Amino acid sequence: xxxxxxxxxxxxxxxxxxxxxxxxxxxxxxxxxxxxxxxxxxxxxxxxxxxxxxxxxxxxxxxxxxxxxxxxxxxxxxxxxxxxxxxxxxxxxxxxxxxxxxxxxxxxxxxxx
Ligand code: SF4
Numbered sequence: 001x002x003x004x005x006x007x008x009x010x011x012x013x014x015x016x017x018x019x020x021x022x023x024x025x026x027x028x029x030x031x032x033x034x035x036x037x038x039x040x041x042x043x044x045x046x047x048x049x050x051x052x053x054x055x056x057x058x059x060x061x062x063x064x065x066x067x068x069x070x071x072x073x074x075x076x077x078x079x080x081x082x083x084x085x086x087x088x089x090x091x092x093x094x095x096x097x098x099x100x101x102x103x104x105x106x107x108x109x110x111x112x113x
Pocket of ligand 1: 005008010028029
């Protein structure tokens, strides 16, 4: 698998091969790239950011950790069902352990109309 490492602006071209449990990453200039390549081929994860409407504006949300890539769509659907408290501020955790994962949803910005 050929990948571009997204862990820093350098953007190294990685070649990642998996042979059974062994994963070999080539092309990385640092250990972060090796870890990224290994994770991408075994259990890719992504941070999720989104915006949800509230009565008088919008709230920006993000996951506090990367979530399994296969759960990103479910995570976005979940955010649409959230009942947010009336008093809310940036940095509040509005949902814990979403989708049974050790990942929380956090507010990053509130915009009022
Ligand atoms: S391998 Fe290291 S230097 Fe290269 S893009 Fe990834 S983080 Fe940056």
